[in-house]
Every structure is written in C-alpha cells, then in structure tokens.
Amino acid sequence: RFNKACERLTGYAFDEVKGKPFWNLFLPPDEVKHVREVFSQLRDGQFPNEAESCWVTRSGGRRLIAWSNTALTDGSGAVAHIIGTGIDVTDHREVDRRLVESEGRYRTIVENANDIIYSLTPDGVFSYVSPNWTNVLGHEILEVVRKPFAPFVHPDDVPVCQAFLSKVIQTGEKQSGIEYRVLHKDG
Numbered sequence: 001r002f003n004k005a006c007e008r009l010t011g012y013a014f015d016e017v018k019g020k021p022f023w024n025l026f027l028p029p030d031e032v033k034h035v036r037e038v039f040s041q042l043r044d045g046q047f048p049n050e051a052e053s054c055w056v057t058r059s060g061g062r063r064l065i066a067w068s069n070t071a072l073t074d075g076s077g078a079v080a081h082i083i084g085t086g087i088d089v090t091d092h093r094e095v096d097r098r099l100v101e102s103e104g105r106y107r108t109i110v111e112n113a114n115d116i117i118y119s120l121t122p123d124g125v126f127s128y129v130s131p132n133w134t135n136v137l138g139h140e141i142l143e144v145v146r147k148p149f150a151p152f153v154h155p156d157d158v159p160v161c162q163a164f165l166s167k168v169i170q171t172g173e174k175q176s177g178i179e180y181r182v183l184h185k186d187g
Helices: 002-012 027-042 090-111 130-138 156-171
Strands: 049-056 060-073 080-086 118-120 126-129
Touching: 027 049, 027 060, 027 080, 060 090
Parallel strands: none
Antiparallel strands: 049 060, 060 080, 118 126
C-alpha cells in the first residue's frame, strides 16, 4: 500500500513503487541498515515502535519522517502486515533548529551585556537574572532567581516598583523605565 500522501511527498505514483522494497527507493544509503533493523524488529513481533528516517523524493530532496509502526498478525499470531504511519516533520525540525539558534544568539547577547537584565513573573518573582547582576550587585544568581524582587529593592522604592509592575501587567504595554535603588550584597 502507498497512499496519496506518500505520492505527494515522494513524487512517485503507487504503480511505480508497487512490489518494490521501500528501502531501495526512498532511503539514503546511510539509513538503510537502521531502517532494516527496525523493520526486522517489527517482523519479529516487537511492535509497536517509533523511528525516524529520511526519505529521498523523486526530485532528490530529503524529507524527515517520524514513523509510528505496528503490525497486524494472522490467526496464529504471526506477523502478516507491517503498518507504518509517517508524519513529515522536516519543516517542524527546521523551525526548531532555527529557534534553538536564535535563542543561543539572544542568550549570548543578554549574558554578555553590560546592563543588568532580568525578568519577573507577574507576582514579582525573579525568573531570570543576567550574569551582570552578580558583577554589579554581588548576589549570586541562585540567590536571586525564584525570589521576590522586593527584598532586593530599597524599602522606600518598593511601592513605585510594584505600581510599575502592576501597570505593565494590566496594560501589556511597554512602559518608560523607572529609577529605584537596589541592595548590594555587601549592604
């Protein structure tokens, strides 16, 4: 069997692939051994299983397919048919790769900035503090993250900071910065 989705993905019609082992048609040579092992496990009754492999299309492109495989057995329990259901995850993985790359660039910028950069949860708890916090204020990051901001701010400035945070949360809009005093670890 070879459904319409397989035809669209590969560029081959069912009549062109009927009766031919798929590893001879669609797999890059470096993946044949692994896929044949997965297939053998299914044939030996080790199912269901999941695997990923690249398929080569008629035009020579490669598509990464996430497979969920199982088998149908006959009355005696022997494997009669192997069924693979695949999802083309090529584009999704590329988006993931780009996201990881982008996050890496962002992290490098933030962690090497001369400014102190931090983020708070809506209830005023530090969820992130850049390394420069330690350089400027002396507190180790683990002494700050998951702690409320108020103990680190001068008591006279806490109400202004709380009002600022409330306004940001209520409006969802960028606000002009405020000045406030922050406690250095040495007091």
